[in-house]
Amino acid sequence: MSYDVIIGLEVHVQLQTQTKVFCGCSTAFNPQAPNTQTCPTCLGLPGALPVLNKKAFELAVQTAMGLNCEIPLFTKWDRKQYFYPDLPKGYQISQYDLPFSRNGHLDIPPATDGDTPIRVRILRAHLEEDAGKNLHDESGRGAGSMIDLNRAGTPLVEIVTEPDLRNAMSARRFLEELRLLLVYLGVSDCNMQEGSLRCDANVNLHVHGPDGTKIPTPIVEVKNLNSFRFTEQAIEFEVARQWEQYQKTGQTIHDAPKVTRGFDPDRGMTYALREKEEAADYRYFPDPDLVPVTVTEEQLSLWRSRLVESPASRRERFRQEYGLSLYDAQVILDQGVLFADYFEQVASQTKDGKQAANWLTQEVQRVLNDRRWTLTEFPFPAPALGHLLSLVSTKKITGKSAKDVFNLLVEGDEPEVVTSETIDATIAERGLALVEDTGAIDMAIADVIGRNPKAVQDFRSGKQAAAGALIGQVMKAVKGADPQSVRERLLKQLEG
């Protein structure tokens, strides 16, 4: 017997607003100062009322557009009712039957060149408020739990996928692609340590019956996975556990209700959460304190036109237009939207994507890392780098010289912003321009051969490496000579 793994995800993403979704309190992450970012509204005080943050709604719509969702022209707010100490009103403002978006998809990119992407359908995305934070007494002996409501009311988009994922690795790669998209759209910082992106995974198996039927096992929801690795681990663990469970009990989806489990990263295991006495009854109903939101087609097309290009589209373009490998394209995309923009500027100037990619992923990244610079602090603007690389590809300078110039110009505490002129001046100053005077090169070669009979002897007796030392001496004598041409001419003289 074998089985298919069926996985659907519910992802909660914190939107990058200054203030909470229904009040003016700051959303800054501030666990050191609990209960300092609250007001009557997010404390749920009697008589306080919510007013929708326009930016939160716009960011939510952008998110859904990035996920290729339909945006209905009418949406409304509902109350989801349950009692919990981190939920001061006794209900969460969320969206039930008319979410602001539905029916989208996000493709998991191929893992290697030649693979095809995997489409994951998005059932819906809705906007809601986050709860506060419960801090548990770690001593384990009844000091009680402490509640911090700083986070209560933070805007979240909840993204619900169809159960289209078939293994733990895809689930992880889906989340990685989702994170990249959200960061590109600028809708979330996706900071997982701060809980900006959290995931619940619904997992079960479709066991292949002997007669070809598929028998679904009970669905398990693993709650609150706050890292991609944990998500992958939790799903892997669940698959094994559920398979074992099925072999032992034969229980199918019809025999047992959906249960929720937690994940213990230290032990790499999921564990049963205490079951409620009865199935949850959230008693959703429209929030009478909030009014609906309506949008027009014109508004939607305006927003759509302002949407930044998705990583998926860029990845494809980098491969098509600049001839990058999937791997190189991904390395660049992973550095963020500014870096990808920078790459595009350089590559379109030099018409050599591969060269630009190599420079960016090696020289540029090394300097950014060493100097702890962001791209905005980096003193080498894209047109300058484009100029430098063009000099290499048109053989005005050597690659080695280009690197020397590059390193020279980013030295110092506060290097000046590099321009094409400063590059040219540096090359001139250091005499790095490629020497095309073959006479001078040949004279230098003859001179070096004359002064190094031992090396010449070695070379002629078959030690190819001996040529290297000779080339080095020629290069020293003729600054700016093209090593390739020096090598050719030297070999000709040695052999000739």
Added chain:
Amino acid sequence: MSLSAKDVEKVARLARLRLNETDIEQYAAQLSQILDYAAILEAVETEGVEPMVHAIELANVWREDEILTSLPRQQALQNSPAQDGKHFVVPQILDAS
């Protein structure tokens, strides 16, 4: 529409209300009476009528994403039955969510 004591207990659990037995019996009778009365609504033709959630129907009421002053912590906690100067304090929360 008659509500049993069991129905009442279920609703009370959902609403987090501790009731005694007399309460439960009384509520069962009273709620049944009220729901019986409410059954007159079944006579109304409501086909195609949109539910009316708001008394005055507005749309698109927003605020800008601008920070307003939050309450000092002391005021946020001032009405709490139990607090430690920084947090609201409740009995140990177990796993139930």
Added chain:
Amino acid sequence: MSSTAATPINQLSMSEQLQRLQNKAISSVELVDATLAAIETHDGSVGAFLQVYPEQARAQAASFDERRARGETVPSLAGLPIAIKDNMCRTGDTVTCASRMLHNYRPPYTAGAIERLERAGAIVVGRTNLDEFAMGSSGENSAVQLTRNPWDLERTPGGSSSGSAASVAARYVSGSLGSDTGGSIRQPAGLCGVVGLKPTYGRVSRYGLIAFASSLDQIGPLATDVTGAAILLEAISGHDPRDSTSVDVPVPSYSQLVQQPLAGLRVGFCPAHFSEGLDQEVAQTIRQALTLYRQLGAEVKEIALPHADYSVAAYYLIAPSEASSNLSRYDGIHYGYRSDKFENLADLYAASRGEGFGPEVKRRIMLGTYALSAGYYDQYYARALKVRRLIRRDYDEAFQEVDVIAGPVAPTTAFRLGEKNNDPLAMYLSDIYTIGTNLAGIPAISLPAGYSKSGLPIGLQLQGPAFEEIKLLQAAYMFEQAAGVLERKPGMVGG
């Protein structure tokens, strides 16, 4: 009838009080002192107030007097004592909603309507009793005390704004604020022989009004006369960006316009408002009122409100549903009453809520929880919302024909305390004439129309189209002047 000269200044109408304050014929301190003295004398038996703020009120009065003496311009209500229902927040006060749940609750902010009231210069002299969380029609659901009807202390003042109505009827103050979810301003006003106005939904900010049913609640004025109600309404009306349901439309100068003659008034009446349960004396008084309107030159004609009979049923599903949700926040965790009889967190919730809420509040929470629960939502809550729209449409159509709809406020005059205590449905049915207004979101005013043989006030209700409060006020003023109903006061205050 006492001559004007002998009338204690707290018993003057609001416009007279304001005029004398302005003329410096009286000082605000004198007026506040007279109010406090009247409360001192009578409120032991009436029980209108839960809190009185004598020092604060005197200090504010003195400050206005000084500013007046210095010749400063002061706001329009400067120095006027007003009572407010104890379900509106104000920083520094304890706000209880007459519930054990909030016995010690101190809000860190002030309600939008109270801000406006105070900005207009009114002085909050105290907080008045109500049915717990504004749920009730007799005031008897207060967890704190009984309020009695100043016209007959054995009878109910009505509710839920019991104390706000009684404090005006007893002439402690010329005006007060109440809140109206299903008739909670108009019914006690009617039973107490004062004027009460429920504004259009969205006219007055709900920010800081402790919610009962959010889509129905509205703060409004009570006063001894129509002009007083107009003055207070003007002070508290207007857009509040902190309330998403607050409507941004200009506020007419009600106080200036109220006494303007109204020509070509069309008054409708609805047979449904003269139904079976209506007391004969009340019915007769309302018919007389219609006759008077006719004599005053108004066109009086019958209109239909075909779904009026369903309003109580729709209301008692919608309001408790919203209430069950709104009152979830009282959980003994962040504020309010916490029981000490709990073993764990689940217990803490159930015990605190079980002990903190009174029987009527629990009844409505149960009803609403049930109506919203899985399997019943469509049958109860959603159906009620559809009927609500049909009720609203009825009004829209009626107001094509008439300017206002006149009818009774309540089926009977003030009933005896305790009379309907054990029959919640009977109590709910006493709201039958007022509830449609809230469901439709339209404004309505209740004003004294006459008195029963036993000397109890009978109220007349006028309902009008959304944001046409001015029409209601003018039509009511016109009646008030012609009917001579203002002359009577409860015996206890020299009527």
